[in-house]
Each structure stands twice: as C-alpha cells, then as structure tokens.
Amino acid sequence: MKISEKTSKIINQDMKIMSSTTRCPYFPLVVDRAKGIYVTDIEGNTFIDMMSSAAVMNTGHNHERIVKAINKQVNKFIHYTPAYMYHTPHTELAELLIDITPGSFEKKVAFGLSGSSSVDGAIKAAKAYTGRNRIISFLRSYHGTTVGALSVSGYGPEMKRKVGNLMEDVHFTPYPDSYRGYTQDECIARLHELLETVVPAEEVAAIIYEPIQGDAGILIPENKFYTELEKIARENGILLIADEVQTGFGRTGSMFASELFDIQPDIIVMGKAIASGMPLSAMVGRKEVMEGWSAPVHWFNTAGNVISCAAAVETINVIKEEGLLDNAKKIGSYITNRLRNMMKEHEMIGDVRGKGLLIGVDIVADRDTKERDKKSTAKLCWRAWEKGMILAFFSSNVLRIEPPLSMTMDEAEKAVDILEEAMYDVENGLVSDSVLANIKGW
Ligand SMILES: Cc1ncc(COP(=O)(O)O)c(C=O)c1O
Structure with a gap:
C-alpha cells in the first residue's frame, strides 16, 4: 500500500x-x-x-446510543471529582457493576483510570485485608504497566528491563497451555510445589490470574484447573483476583469470563471495554475486602469521571439489550x-x-x-x-x-x-x- x-x-x-x-x-x-x-x-x-x-x-466504534449518552452528559458537566462529591452516573454504574459481576455475596466498587491502576488497587486491597504481603501470579500473564501491575506481569523480560526494583514478594508459577506448555495437572502440582518449597501459604495475600490468558496468546484452562486453584486458595485464606480487563464485557460471549468456570473470584478487575473507549477501569470485590483500607489509599482525581460513567452505563445496556x-x-x-x-x-x-x-x-x-x-x-x-x-x-x-x-x-x-x-x-x-x-x- x-x-x-x-x-x-x-x-x-x-x-x-x-x-x-x-x-x-x-x-x-x-x-x-x-x-x-x-x-x-x-x-x-x-x-x-x-x-x-x-x-x-x-x-463497535461510535455506537449511536453511546455517542448520545456522552453528548448528553457533556452538555451537563464534564467533571467533578467523585473523590469529594457525588454524581448520579457514578452511583448508577457502581450498582450496575455489582449486579452484573459474578459472585453471590455483598460487593463494593472502586474506580480507576486504566486496567493497570485497578490491578494495583486489587493488590493493595488484598494486602490490606489479609495483612499479608506475598502475591502469586502466572508466567506469561499481562496485567499492565504501573509499578504494581508490571510487578505481577509475567509476559517477558523486556517489560522489566532497566526499570529497577519492582514490588517485592511476587512469585510466578506456570499457567496451563494445552498446546505447547504445561498441562492443568502439572500447573496445579507446580503451585503446590511453590507453596511447599519457597512461599509460606499463610503469607500469601492473593493469587492474581487472567481467567483466559489474553496477551499470552489466548490460553484457555479447563474447569478442573480452576476448581483446584480455588481449593488451594480457600484452604489457605488466599484471595483470588480475576483480571478481566481483556476478557470482560462480553468478549467471550459471557459478560465476564469468570462465569465460564467454577471459581468465584474475591475481586474482579475490569477496564478496556467498560466505557466503550472512554477512560475508566474498576474493581468490584467482596464488601469486607473492599473495606480493609482507608481513604485515600486508592483514588485518582479523574477516576469515575462522569462522562466515562455515563458511557459505561450505556455500554452495559447496549451489550445486554442488543x-x-x-x-x-x-x-x-x-x-x-x-x-x-x-x-x-x-x-x-x-x-x-x-x-x-x-x-x-x-x-x-x-x-x-x-x-x-x-x-x-x-x-x-x-x-x-x-x-x-x-x-x-x-x-x-x-x-x-x-x-x-x-x-x-x-x-x-x-x-x-x-x-x-x-x-x-x-x-x-x-x-x-x-x-x-x-x-x-x-
Ligand atoms: C489482562 C490485562 N490486564 C491489564 C491490562 C492493562 O490495562 P491498561 O492498559 O488499561 O492499563 C491489560 C491491557 O492490555 C490486559 O490485557
């Protein structure tokens, strides 16, 4: 061309x-x-x-209903920080997110600016609630580029080259890859081995995982992997953080990929498609986990921006109604x-x-x-x-x-x-x- x-x-x-x-x-x-x-x-x-x-x-790009929702909001006001005040689309969206996320327990929401910022939020919430410091993540995972998200990403050494010290006490273990990597059983065995040899289970705050690894090349575990993973987590008081930044909002044919497996994450992180291109991310977690910290440990001036929230409410409506x-x-x-x-x-x-x-x-x-x-x-x-x-x-x-x-x-x-x-x-x-x-x- x-x-x-x-x-x-x-x-x-x-x-x-x-x-x-x-x-x-x-x-x-x-x-x-x-x-x-x-x-x-x-x-x-x-x-x-x-x-x-x-x-x-x-x-889809510039969906008429979403453009209309954005325009309607632009004409009212563009921003007032929800860190200090309230606005209707913010509350309405939080309610909708609680409703559409899997997990039959009481939940609470916190907004961020990008998937990475909400990954950081989930890590902080898990550490604050459990009082533990260690995080387990998976090889080849991609969780983003803020210091916390980068620390738990196992995508490749290029990402971590020359950036100095990242978050400590992050441990990586293999993720199932039925085509060219480890089987489900091997992955569970390696996780057990990690906990038996290197990482005291009672010091692990959370296991963070993509329900389907995206950037790793679309790796889809079998249900059995998740039933075993949940068992290990529950037996050891470890929280489960599902990073649904890529898999969320209908991408897999379910609103969230977590619905495809028998596992109930304690926190779901979402971003990307949430507001059809307007900048926004969110974490939705068990009420008690989301209350284990205090303000302002996880807020951002423009997180939960009113236009992004209005776009997100309409995004969810469009996904459902169309x-x-x-x-x-x-x-x-x-x-x-x-x-x-x-x-x-x-x-x-x-x-x-x-x-x-x-x-x-x-x-x-x-x-x-x-x-x-x-x-x-x-x-x-x-x-x-x-x-x-x-x-x-x-x-x-x-x-x-x-x-x-x-x-x-x-x-x-x-x-x-x-x-x-x-x-x-x-x-x-x-x-x-x-x-x-x-x-x-x-
Ligand atoms: C699974 C996953 N988590 C986190 C992120 C980071 O999101 P963001 O780039 O919005 O910070 C991405 C982005 O590609 C992702 O695919």
Missing part, C-alpha cells in the same frame, strides 16, 4: 517527539474516523477492525470453525483457540516442533492491512482475532476471506521481508 506524504509527515513527527515506550507499531495507519467495525484513515482508506482497538471497542453476548458466541464459533477448516490447507496454522470473539491463531514454522513463526505472523498482518483489515498479533506469533461484538455474519465472512488471501500471499512469498522493519507487534 502506498503511504502518502500526509500520513508520513504525521508518523515522522510523532516518532520524533513521542517516547519509544508508547507504541509497538503495526502499520502506518493514521485514524481519521471510525464507525461500527470499520476504521477510516486520513487517506480515506477503510479497514475492518479485527482487534477493536485492543478489545476496547466491544460495542444481544451482543449471543452474537459474540455465534460469530465467534463461525470464525473459529472456518479457521480450523483452513488448517487442512494452511500448514502455518498450528492451533486455533477461542471463546466467543476472543480468538487466537497460533502461526508456526513447523507443526511438529510448534516453533513460533513471528516473521510470517507479522507478514500476514501487514498483508491483511494492505487488503483493508486491521489485524494484530501477540506473544510474537498468535493472531489476535477480537472484532467488535456487533460484527455481522457477512462481515465475519469477508474478514476471514481477507485473512485467507493474506495467508496465500505469505505462503507464496509475495510479502517481502522489507515489511518486517515496520511492523514490530507485541
């Missing part, structure tokens, strides 16, 4: 003045506008958005089945994993060795972009299929057609190595 001077100018200027930490570049796409599953760049090219701006735009959970299941199973059928013809697809519209396609150099093929993955995404589709990858070789939950069957068909065309092109050597200098990915 030709990149005009207009686009190059913006990108070059951005690169000159923005810190290198702020972006893992995919394509030279400068967004101008977006609607539904489509994004249009400043050149006038329109793309199917297969990643919903990193699983944030679950209701059948987006059922649609995510229906479209998700169509895409997953088609991708699995494509495995017959395309050796590069090693595995297809998914729940609802949270789908990972594992691209390998060799099906027997399961060697991760980062180059082909990046080329696939580049060619998909050239053909009009935003497609990203994580864990270096897993295609991230996370379109808006409002995607129609025709749109899904078109999207998989584009992916298949890109696959033929990569297999036939039609995408040059030179594109790898541009697309870095994650």
Whole structure:
C-alpha cells in the first residue's frame, strides 16, 4: 500500500517527539474516523477492525446510543471529582457493576483510570485485608504497566528491563497451555510445589490470574484447573483476583469470563471495554475486602469521571439489550470453525483457540516442533492491512482475532476471506521481508 506524504509527515513527527515506550507499531495507519467495525484513515482508506482497538471497542466504534449518552452528559458537566462529591452516573454504574459481576455475596466498587491502576488497587486491597504481603501470579500473564501491575506481569523480560526494583514478594508459577506448555495437572502440582518449597501459604495475600490468558496468546484452562486453584486458595485464606480487563464485557460471549468456570473470584478487575473507549477501569470485590483500607489509599482525581460513567452505563445496556453476548458466541464459533477448516490447507496454522470473539491463531514454522513463526505472523498482518483489515498479533506469533461484538455474519465472512488471501500471499512469498522493519507487534 502506498503511504502518502500526509500520513508520513504525521508518523515522522510523532516518532520524533513521542517516547519509544508508547507504541509497538503495526502499520502506518493514521485514524481519521471510525464507525461500527470499520476504521477510516486520513487517506480515506477503510479497514475492518479485527482487534477493536485492543478489545476496547466491544460495542463497535461510535455506537449511536453511546455517542448520545456522552453528548448528553457533556452538555451537563464534564467533571467533578467523585473523590469529594457525588454524581448520579457514578452511583448508577457502581450498582450496575455489582449486579452484573459474578459472585453471590455483598460487593463494593472502586474506580480507576486504566486496567493497570485497578490491578494495583486489587493488590493493595488484598494486602490490606489479609495483612499479608506475598502475591502469586502466572508466567506469561499481562496485567499492565504501573509499578504494581508490571510487578505481577509475567509476559517477558523486556517489560522489566532497566526499570529497577519492582514490588517485592511476587512469585510466578506456570499457567496451563494445552498446546505447547504445561498441562492443568502439572500447573496445579507446580503451585503446590511453590507453596511447599519457597512461599509460606499463610503469607500469601492473593493469587492474581487472567481467567483466559489474553496477551499470552489466548490460553484457555479447563474447569478442573480452576476448581483446584480455588481449593488451594480457600484452604489457605488466599484471595483470588480475576483480571478481566481483556476478557470482560462480553468478549467471550459471557459478560465476564469468570462465569465460564467454577471459581468465584474475591475481586474482579475490569477496564478496556467498560466505557466503550472512554477512560475508566474498576474493581468490584467482596464488601469486607473492599473495606480493609482507608481513604485515600486508592483514588485518582479523574477516576469515575462522569462522562466515562455515563458511557459505561450505556455500554452495559447496549451489550445486554442488543444481544451482543449471543452474537459474540455465534460469530465467534463461525470464525473459529472456518479457521480450523483452513488448517487442512494452511500448514502455518498450528492451533486455533477461542471463546466467543476472543480468538487466537497460533502461526508456526513447523507443526511438529510448534516453533513460533513471528516473521510470517507479522507478514500476514501487514498483508491483511494492505487488503483493508486491521489485524494484530501477540506473544510474537498468535493472531489476535477480537472484532467488535456487533460484527455481522457477512462481515465475519469477508474478514476471514481477507485473512485467507493474506495467508496465500505469505505462503507464496509475495510479502517481502522489507515489511518486517515496520511492523514490530507485541
Ligand atoms: C489482562 C490485562 N490486564 C491489564 C491490562 C492493562 O490495562 P491498561 O492498559 O488499561 O492499563 C491489560 C491491557 O492490555 C490486559 O490485557
């Protein structure tokens, strides 16, 4: 695809003045506008958005009802800090969140600004309530970039290089990966071993986990893993923190992925899609856990901003009233089945994993060795972009299929057609190595 001077100018200027930490570049796409599953760049090219701006735009871009709710609120007032005063959308949203989160116990809510800030909140709440200091997390997990969230992330050494001391007393253990890693039983055995050899269980405040590991490449444990994990936690007075920043708000076809398993987290952390792109995150936890600390140990001036809260209330209404959970299941199973059928013809697809519209396609150099093929993955995404589709990858070789939950069957068909065309092109050597200098990915 030709990149005009207009686009190059913006990108070059951005690169000159923005810190290198702020972006893992995919394509030279400068967004101008977006609607539904489509994004249009400043050149006038329109793309199917297969990643919903990193699983944030679950209701689709600029959903009419959400735009209306935002506009209505903007005309009333833009902000007054809920740290000192009250506003209706704040209280209304907290009530709704208590209602839609799993767990048949009394709950309370605290808002944050990003998923990471609420991960930090959950860690602080767990430590304050239990009076314990240690946290157990999982290898390959991604929980964000604030100091606390970074400390409990097991994604890769790049994230922790050169940033100095992080939070102490964080212990990592393997997460089930039925394709190329540990089995459920091995993971439970390793957790027992960790508690027997290194970590006194009575000093552990919480185990933090993604119900389905997202950035690790969509790893989906079996129910048995969660029943065992809950048993270990309950026997030792350890709290369970479910990080649903990526899996929440209908992404898996359930409002929260925790509903897919027999486990009741004590705290659920949410962000990303909560307010359809307006900045907001939240933690919803057992009442007593959320009362184990005092103000102002976890507040932020603009957390619970009134426009974000109004957008979040309407986001939840839209997900419920427009059948987006059922649609995510229906479209998700169509895409997953088609991708699995494509495995017959395309050796590069090693595995297809998914729940609802949270789908990972594992691209390998060799099906027997399961060697991760980062180059082909990046080329696939580049060619998909050239053909009009935003497609990203994580864990270096897993295609991230996370379109808006409002995607129609025709749109899904078109999207998989584009992916298949890109696959033929990569297999036939039609995408040059030179594109790898541009697309870095994650
Ligand atoms: C599971 C999970 N937790 C936490 C975060 C951090 O969220 P944020 O970038 O909004 O701070 C992310 C972001 O990608 C995530 O996927």
